[in-house]
Amino acid sequence: MxxxxxxxxxxxxxxxxxxxxxxxxxxxxxxxxxxxxxxxxxxxxxxxxxxxxxxxxxxxxxxxxxxxxxxxxxxxxxxxxxxxxxxxxxxxxxxxxxxxxxxxxxxxxxxxxxxxxxxxxxxxxxxxxxxxxxxxxxxxxxxxxxxxxxxxxxxxxxxxxxxxxxxxxxxxxxxxxxxxxxxxxxxxxxxxxxxxxxxxxxxxxxxxxxxxxxxVSNKMRFSIYQRDGYRCRLCGVSDKFTKLEIDHIVPIAKGGKSTYDNLQTLCHKCNTEKGDSL
Ligand SMILES: [Zn+2]
Structure with missing residues (x-):
């Protein structure tokens, strides 16, 4: 584990x-x-x-x-x-x-x-x-x-x-x-x-x-993936087709915290496009 x-x-x-x-x-x-x-x-x-x-x-x-x-x-x-x-x-x-x-x-x-x-x-x-x-x-x-x-x-x-x-x-x-x-x-x-x-x-x-x-601990990381059904929350792609990442919904640079409700699963593509925007 x-x-x-x-x-x-x-x-x-x-x-x-x-x-x-x-x-x-x-x-x-x-x-x-x-x-x-x-x-x-x-x-x-x-x-x-x-x-x-x-x-x-x-x-x-x-x-x-x-x-x-x-x-x-x-x-x-x-x-x-x-x-x-x-x-x-x-x-x-x-x-x-x-x-x-x-x-x-x-x-x-x-x-x-x-x-x-x-x-x-x-x-x-x-x-x-x-x-x-x-x-x-x-x-x-x-x-x-x-x-x-x-x-x-x-x-x-x-x-x-x-x-x-x-x-x-x-x-x-x-x-x-x-x-x-x-x-x-x-x-x-x-x-x-x-x-x-x-x-x-x-x-x-x-x-x-x-x-x-x-x-963002390993434990958090895995429970966020689990909560989001191992899919990107923006485009819906599943982890079978791409590598998933953890994203801060409100970016840290904008004052966001590493808490469960501020974390979501994104694919690499969506995460890059989102960048530091909300
Ligand atoms: Zn995506």
């Missing part, structure tokens, strides 16, 4: 980098030391006060996973074409998210500066009494790490990967490209240059048409 020979999997994955590395520390020190630091450390009080003045945006996931049963989709389409196409739908919210990440980065750097300017390490509100100062400071350092904000997302990359796999899932070719926030802004700017439902930038429009065309 040719319709199930190949599967193209398109994956958009976003990679985010958080502001700091997660520190996992085992606390061995005596509970008494921990309690004393928690109650009396001037550093920790300052950090809590600084924390209360900062708010970081949480991260929203944009990962996507699509499959297309059409090998041409892989061969004819670049990762960038695919991204351009998908940005029609997620471009706006992705831009907003990138802007929030930029604000996070700015805020986080101010936050780190403020925390780093605290100088009262080892100073406590009450006398340390018989407790050992060195041990208290060690404890205090661990607690400072624990209290600091560590998770704001401050950097962003987006990767588009196209995989070509056999029906059993075995990937036999793949390509991948990474995009920065600036790349995405640049594409979004071009996407916003529109006349009605058409994009004015040639490169953008070509990419969108390519991906739209690639969405």
């Amino acid at each position: 040719p319709s199930e020979m190949y599967i193209v999997i398109a994956v958009i994955s976003t990679i985010v980098i958080v502001g700091n590395i997660i520190n996992i520390t085992v606390f061995f020190a005596h509970k008494r030391y921990e309690n004393f630091v928690l109650q009396n450390s001037i550093c920790l009080k300052k950090i809590k006060e600084i924390n209360s003045r900062y708010n970081f945006y949480p991260y929203k996931n944009f990962d996507q996973y699509y499959t297309y049963d059409n090998e041409n989709f892989y061969d004819n389409i670049t990762c960038k074409d695919y991204l351009v196409y998908q940005l029609q739908f997620i471009g706006k919210s992705l831009s907003e998210q990138i802007e929030k990440i930029r604000i996070n980065k700015e805020q986080y750097s101010k936050y780190v500066d403020e925390v780093n300017s605290i100088t009262q390490l080892g100073e406590f509100e009450v006398s340390v009494g018989k407790l050992k100062l060195k041990k208290l400071i060690k404890k205090e350092l661990l607690l400072i790490e624990k209290f600091k904000f560590r998770f704001p997302v401050t950097q962003f990359f987006l990767t588009v990967t196209l995989y070509c796999s056999k029906i059993d899932g075995q990937v036999y070719k793949q390509k991948s490209q990474e995009f920065s926030a600036d790349d995405i802004f640049a594409i979004n700017r071009k996407l916003s240059n529109k006349s009605g439902s058409f994009y004015n930038d040639r490169e953008i429009w070509d990419a969108i048409c390519l991906v739209e065309r690639g969405k």
Whole structure:
């Protein structure tokens, strides 16, 4: 069954980098030391006060996973074409998210500066009494790490990967490209240059048409032939006498989509004569 020979999997994955590395520390020190630091450390009080003045945006996931049963989709389409196409739908919210990440980065750097300017390490509100100062400071350092904000997302990359796999899932070719926030802004700017439902930038429009065309899967192709009785819908010639083709009723170049109701069976002759007309 040719319709199930190949599967193209398109994956958009976003990679985010958080502001700091997660520190996992085992606390061995005596509970008494921990309690004393928690109650009396001037550093920790300052950090809590600084924390209360900062708010970081949480991260929203944009990962996507699509499959297309059409090998041409892989061969004819670049990762960038695919991204351009998908940005029609997620471009706006992705831009907003990138802007929030930029604000996070700015805020986080101010936050780190403020925390780093605290100088009262080892100073406590009450006398340390018989407790050992060195041990208290060690404890205090661990607690400072624990209290600091560590998770704001401050950097962003987006990767588009196209995989070509056999029906059993075995990937036999793949390509991948990474995009920065600036790349995405640049594409979004071009996407916003529109006349009605058409994009004015040639490169953008070509990419969108390519991906739209690639969405005619083998499965669709065969069910359209079947629906139309294996005959040309214009002149009626059957597949016994000529090679049949799939035509977009409203051409892609005129904004037509690769959907069942916009596809029909034509013979090569009728399809050539019709060209890009409606
Ligand atoms: Zn015909």
